[in-house]
Amino acid sequence: MATLLLTLFIPLAGSLLLLFFKKDNTQAIKYTALGISLFTFLISLFLFFSFDSANPGFQFVVEMVWIQAFDAGFRVGVDGMSMLLVMLTTFITPIAILSSFGSIEKRNKEYYVMILLLQFAMTGVFVALDLFLFYIFWEIILIPMYFIIGIWGGKDKLYAAIKFFLFTVVGSLFMLVAVVYLGYYVGSELLKMESGFTSNFLIIRDLGSAIPYDIQKWLFWGFALSFLIKVPLFPLHTWLPDAHTEAPTPGSVILAGVLLKMGTYGLIRFNLEMFPQASMNFASIISTFAVIGIIYGALVAMVQTDVKRLVAYSSVSHLGFVVLGIFSMTVEGIQGAVIQMVNHGLSTGMLFLCVGVLYERRHTREISEYGGIARVMPNFTIFFAIAMLASVGLPGLNGFVGEYLTLIGAFKSPILNSYWFTIIGTTGVIFAAVYLLWMFQRVMFGTNDNPKNFNLPDMNKREWTMMVPIVVFIVWIGVYPSTFLKISENSTRFLVNKIELLKFGKSTYELPGYENPAEKQELE
């Protein structure tokens, strides 16, 4: 319990601590920020190892009433899915901070304050069990990310920052209306509570299916719009290429690594759990857009001349698989989606780091400026290749596991009830191979005939330190995914069980031998 609070609040405390540092003392600021994020990772490891993966419910739950008048509380806890994403956050942040050492050259103090604040809010999004609290974390993220893109970004940073902010806010404000309506409906109409209002997720999720379908569908879209913009699902994705390209390297790493997962996480946690009927009905529509996104993202990525933009579009494609997996509403699909979220965070995060390594040396991202880099940077080539192949979905590396599971899930999904999603979606894997391998070939192989590329130094110690840990996990998940799959397995089964009971009156999945009286009662 305390560990969860520590994981959440240490970054906040750290960012407040940094405010008291002298502005010119950049070394101290950098290493303190790194130290804080590493310490948070360490604490989160305790959390990970004390997590009971047999329990499908929420663990380490802390509940405190915050605003009595409308029953908003500080309620946090993790289940299997959020556990993995919390770990992803605490793992990616120190790496992003390490990569900032090379790419952030001005206003260091403000920058590290922002990035720790960002970590706090991201962790908060994944652990919040109260809609009010969730919304607050969701919106706080905008502030540091807006500044990170706007101050430390590339040349079109203003456009990208404002676009990012406006797109996200459009979604989230409609979500706010949905949160308020849902709170009112559950509090007043269903439960007749004294406060007439509640935002307690643990109460609302059990009553979600009791909401009449006419209301449920509006609420579903209120939440879904916000999440689908964040994911981003085609055709709501247009903010992403700009934001990713213009953000500084660590900003892109965090955007791709963690921020986009908030959208997919929200879809599972809120849409599927609270509005099961609406989710089932709209699954086909959303999956169709997901598949279009897979193909569209891949095709657009293929023609990019800017490496970073290419990686950004590849995100659109990869997250299409995640959304497809989620709305297959099968255990395989959702498990695949969860593991694919982690995978995408690792492999795309690493691709952005690799692009950052090149950018720091040459200050350009144009593919045509490169060629034959493999000759001058042999070590870097290996890492770049691993990241690229992981992203392609080469068996043995992590990307394969996630994509395979989501596709299986979509294939046997009784709710989508069509093979075409999988058939078309699978071609996305081929396209991914095309654009990534082609890009890799143009950048790394061929003849090194640009004089500016003749004397590029290979990776330094700092770059080794930030790449090696990611590679370890890329291979680990690729070879032995069940370490991570089993963490989220029971939570996923619990969710799918609930949906199938609603739809078919019986469930194909058994919850294996976990005795939790409260949870069991709910199932019956």
Place this chain on the structure above:
Amino acid sequence: MWNDLLMGSPVYLSAALAIIIILVDAFSGKNKSLTFYFALISLIAVGIMSAYTLNMNGQPVPEGAFSNEMIAYGGISAVFDILFVIAGILTLFASAPYMRAQNVERKEFYSLILFAVCGMSTIAHANNMLILFVGIEIMSITFYIMAGFFRERFTSVEAALKYFLLGAFATGFLIYGIALIYGATGGLLDFGAIGTKMLTGNVDFLYLKIGFALFTVGISFKVAAFPFHQWAPDVYQGAPTVATGFMSTAGKAAALAAFILVTKAMLPVNFDPELVSDKIIEMTDFTSDARWLIAIISALTMLVGNITAVVQKNVKRMLAYSSVAHAGYLLMGIASNSVNGWSGIVFYSMAYMFMQIGAFVVVGIIEKNDGRMDLKDYTGLSKTNPMLAAIMGIFMFSLAGIPPFAGFPGKYMLFIAAIESGFTWLTIVAVISTIISIYFYIGLIVFMYFKDSETPLTEKFGFSKATITLVISTIFVILLGLFPTYLIDLVKGLF
């Protein structure tokens, strides 16, 4: 007699002190700080008395009281008093350095603040249409003078004249509305009596409707709601910046207090159907018509305010238009006509006061005496004056309703109130206009943080009395955002 005086002390005390301060002003000669400190101590004294009377609502009015039930005691009136007093103190601190920078330091300004507070607290304590009217007039006339305080500058004089003419016009509507209500109810002015008469007695609903509509027009002028908001941008821009901050927050809150008092009496929420069986239809008709009218005004106000604010290049004018929009948000609470709505208004007015006064103080600091108020004048502020930029940034995020700042819980409460009372469409309009507003609020941040200009602001702004205002406002914007529960519980308990 004494008890009576004690219970109504915020009104009486502020009136007495306002008269005394004129004398202090007249006899203190060139000594400016004496008036300043007298005003400060007076405001604090009124604040203490308001806090003291906070729980005196519901107590029986003493026998033979000279207020003759025309004055309401304690409770929500006291909360509003506290709001006005805080706004007065914040403005007082900010106005001294501001006027010095403008080279027009006249100590009358300090006594005007006290007069305005007196008028506003009369409004909040009104239990009778006439008292309400007197309060509105005291407040408005003080505001006309405040707007024209820079009497050598034609913008300021223009603002005052415009404000005065249109304000007088609005007052006409207001008094006409009151007269019709008086006639329709058969000669009643007390809020409580009007409410009871409408339920039980013989009331002409046609005249009542017209009366209420005219009253609404008058109040709409005072809160700067569409379509009676046209004066606001010019007046807010021309008036001294600190006065604008004061008028657009405390003045708005006072007008809304008046609106709450009247709607609370005239639009009963849960009336006993048996009591009014023969006119249940007329009654519900009247209530729902009135609420729809206010809801439509509210929706249009927030849209128009925010859309026009988007194209402004002058920060003061932008904030003036955004102030119109905020009146729209606040009217959601009146439209929902429930305890949640009213307490939402009180909370939001309180939050809005801190952020808006704070923002105007920053504008006043940058403005100095050469009138730099354009967006481009803020370029690079975060480099030359990081603290000032950070504070302004917090105010902008708060005005936009981004958590964890004070604007967010306020908006959340108003949304809850509107949805509970069936105005879901109104919240959607509110959300759309908020999206529009975010464009210009974060636009200012773009100038302060992201842009580099060739001629950045070079000077550093040091410590002055205005710093106190900024520090207090910032702290409260954050505190009310993180721990809104104390204020919410307090306010909800008093309705």
